[in-house]
Amino acid sequence: MSLRFIAHLDMDAFYASVELLRYPALRGLPVVIGGRRRTVQDAAPDKVFPPLRNYTGRGVITTATYEARAFGVNSGMGLMKAARLAPDALLLPADFDEYRRYSRLFKEAVRAVAPQIEDRGIDEIYVDLTDLVMSETAGKALDPWLRARDVAANIQQAVHDATGLSCSIGVTPNKLLSKIASELDKPAGLTILRESDIVGRVWPLAVRKINGIGPKAGARLETLGIHTIGDLAKTDPALLLETFGRSFGAWMHEAAHGRDDRAVVTYSEPKSISRETTFENDLHPVTNRAQLSGIFTELCIKLAGDLQRKGYAGKTIGLKLRFDNFKTVTRDQTIDEPTQDAALIRRAAGECLKRVPLDRRIRLLGVRVGALSRPGERPAAKTPALFE
DNA sequence: TCTGGGGTCCTAGGACCC
DNA sequence: TCTGGGGTCCTAGGACCC
Numbered sequence: 001m002s003l004r005f006i007a008h009l010d011m012d013a014f015y016a017s018v019e020l021l022r023y024p025a026l027r028g029l030p031v032v033i034g035g036r037r038r039t040v041q042d043a044a045p046d047k048v049f050p051p052l053r054n055y056t057g058r059g060v061i062t063t064a065t066y067e068a069r070a071f072g073v074n075s076g077m078g079l080m081k082a083a084r085l086a087p088d089a090l091l092l093p094a095d096f097d098e099y100r101r102y103s104r105l106f107k108e109a110v111r112a113v114a115p116q117i118e119d120r121g122i123d124e125i126y127v128d129l130t131d132l133v134m135s136e137t138a139g140k141a142l143d144p145w146l147r148a149r150d151v152a153a154n155i156q157q158a159v160h161d162a163t164g165l166s167c168s169i170g171v172t173p174n175k176l177l178s179k180i181a182s183e184l185d186k187p188a189g190l191t192i193l194r195e196s197d198i199v200g201r202v203w204p205l206a207v208r209k210i211n212g213i214g215p216k217a218g219a220r221l222e223t224l225g226i227h228t229i230g231d232l233a234k235t236d237p238a239l240l241l242e243t244f245g246r247s248f249g250a251w252m253h254e255a256a257h258g259r260d261d262r263a264v265v266t267y268s269e270p271k272s273i274s275r276e277t278t279f280e281n282d283l284h285p286v287t288n289r290a291q292l293s294g295i296f297t298e299l300c301i302k303l304a305g306d307l308q309r310k311g312y313a314g315k316t317i318g319l320k321l322r323f324d325n326f327k328t329v330t331r332d333q334t335i336d337e338p339t340q341d342a343a344l345i346r347r348a349a350g351e352c353l354k355r356v357p358l359d360r361r362i363r364l365l366g367v368r369v370g371a372l373s374r375p376g377e378r379p380a381a382k383t384p385a386l387f388e
Numbered sequence: 389t390c391t392g393g394g395g396t397c398c399t400a401g402g403a404c405c406c
Numbered sequence: 407t408c409t410g411g412g413g414t415c416c417t418a419g420g421a422c423c424c
Contacts, residue, residue, distance in 0.1 A: 056389090058390095077391085122424075328419085
């Protein structure tokens, strides 16, 4: 594949930064976002947000300001644990509508500068800058990497103008490296990595910095004595294939050498839509049957609403249960026709539930619809030819 | 005092068809 | 009775990501 210029843009402490725009007095203080969702009461002008120390419940941190992160708290951490580390940090409820609004704003601002965008969730995107960079430098004695840096700086400025928020950008020849690069100089960083920088800048990093190597694979690599990306790059590929399987092992080897030819995908259809909820207290399938049933039906109604609003129907209905020991089971069932109807979803999910042994308390219940199609279109109608 | 909610992708076995 | 080689769909679980 010929040389590309791929950017990864990551908003800095996104949810927390949006809240600081609304509550500038909190700037400079340790603040975490998490727990329950924002309610109308939270909008009161004299609203005082409580310190973490008094928190009870099952919430986790979705974002923390850099001042809060200094106490060792981070995304995904239980709020109870975070309260021990940073008792004086302020806890704000999450306001996803507002974050989505800012998400649209920053993406529009980027699109005005560079239109080839791949969505990676609410606060990050990949941007393919290749055409922009090449059209300006082709046939001229300009270093395309300097041009790429200028474009990235323009994007950061455009995002700040549109939202008042900062972001960090990495620009490299591919998505894998750009994802790593954007993290190297947060917040408000702009990091350029060329192929010749891999050994010096990427190899010293922990293997977990590779997007796709998570807690499990990271731990297994540790036991093999492989700590850094450089260690991984120098590992005999045969050992990786043996330990992690043909596909994953080969991918790891390529990733460690900074090789990745995935395209920036500017549009994709959703594969599934789901709703799930964790209860404040674990519920017993017999004793709390009525309550569970009510929550179950409500999830199906919300899910049906999501499907209708987004214009999808699906024919694989899935159920998810998490028990008090955190063990998770799923069941699914494919029905004859795609649906977006709450009652039909509820019925199919109810059938799934009958196939799960219920001998423990339940902490989470979820419903999912997959095999999506747009109603009106048949899902790739397969009319089997009779004689073939 | 553990561990949210919404997703994607991969693997693997079995059914079923040609 | 034993022996094939695909291909697709369905289901369950798990790793991983934001």
